[in-house]
Amino acid sequence: MPNAAFVLTVAGLTDVGRTRSRNEDDFQVSAGGEFAVVCDGMGGHAGGDIASRKAVEVICGFLQDHAQVEPITVVDREDADRTQTDPSAAQPAVRLALSVARSAVQQANRAIHDLNQARGFAQGRGMGTTVAGVWRVPGTAQMVVFHAGDSRVYRLRDGELRTLTRDHSLYQIWLDNGGRGTAPQRNIIVRALGTAEEVEPEVGVHSLMPDDVVMLCSDGLNGMLPDGVIARILRDEPEPARAAAALIDAANAAGGQDNVTAVVGRFIATA
Structure with missing residues (x-):
């Protein structure tokens, strides 16, 4: 396929659900689709909603300061799915983006910890929050994915759904160790902000x-819906805002x- 300019069109939605009295989730999508962040606050009366809101504010502000609107070209198909977490081995734009994303999350952590x-x-x-986010690397057809906790990032490609994050939870550790003995509760996380x-x-x-x-979510979504249902909704509804609404409705x-x-995003041609 010849190179062409592309954009990541993104939309999101949050809902209190059917059993909670307060929504401790928060999210933000940049106006130009450069980045998206989902946070799931913890702490109840201690201020989980404050923690998630503060994390979204700090991270998005940090990323916005580094976002650049540049033409995006599509990588060759044979290079379509390379993942690089070692900044020293990545191209300069990717090294910078990885460093910026890490710094953004760490700055949010300090802000909540100080509170x-x-x-x-x-x-x-006290209060804390998970985070999951994506940031399109300026000038490339790549995205940085960052997370702490059990909020997730998924990618649907050619009809197949793949989880791009790995939960930081006791349950995931139990699975990694062979799943022997009694399974711990799924919502006990081992890494969070604040x-x-x-x-x-x-x-x-x-x-x-x-x-x-690309789909980001709090565990209130993937905890209620199996991956097969998530994939079907994302396949059936191409418009991001309607896809996000359909996912929320299904979880409820x-x-x-x-x-x-x-939060749902689609990578599409601008012309």
């Missing part, structure tokens, strides 16, 4: 191809046991 300290919470207590002075987000870079669909129809947030 906890100001409120008198001991280390490891609960410690330092955090190391997981970051990587993934290719974008024409008609790729399945019980809506948590706040639920979905």
Whole structure:
């Protein structure tokens, strides 16, 4: 396919769900589709909603300062799915993007941690939040994916759904160790923003191809819907805003046991 200019068209939606009284999720999508962030706050009365809002504000502000609107060209098909998490081995634009994304998350962590300290919470207590985000590397057909906790990023390509993140949870550790014995609760996470002075987000870079669909969500979505249902909705609804709404509706129809947030993006030609 000849190179052409492409954009990532993104839309999102959040809902309190069917059982919670307050929505502690938050998200933001940049006006030009350069980045998207989903956060799932923790802490209840301690301010999970404040933590998620603060993380979104800090991360998106940091990324916006580094976003550049440049023509995007499509990589060759044989290079379509290379993932590179080692900044020293990546091209300069990717190295910078990986560094910026990591710094954005770490700055948000410090901001929330400082709020906890100001409120008198001991280390490891108070409010916190997960984060999952994507940032299209300026001038390329690649995106940085970053996360901490169990909010997720998925990519639908040629009808097949792939999870681009790996949950930072006790349940995932249990699975990684062979799944022997009693399974821990799925919602116990081992990495989050705000609960410690330092955090190391997981970051990587993934290719974008024409008609790729990217989906970010809090665990209120994937906790209610199996991947097959998520994939079917993303295949059936090409318009991102309607796809996000359909995913929220399906999660609520399945019980809506948590706040639920979905952000959907499609990589499409500008002409």
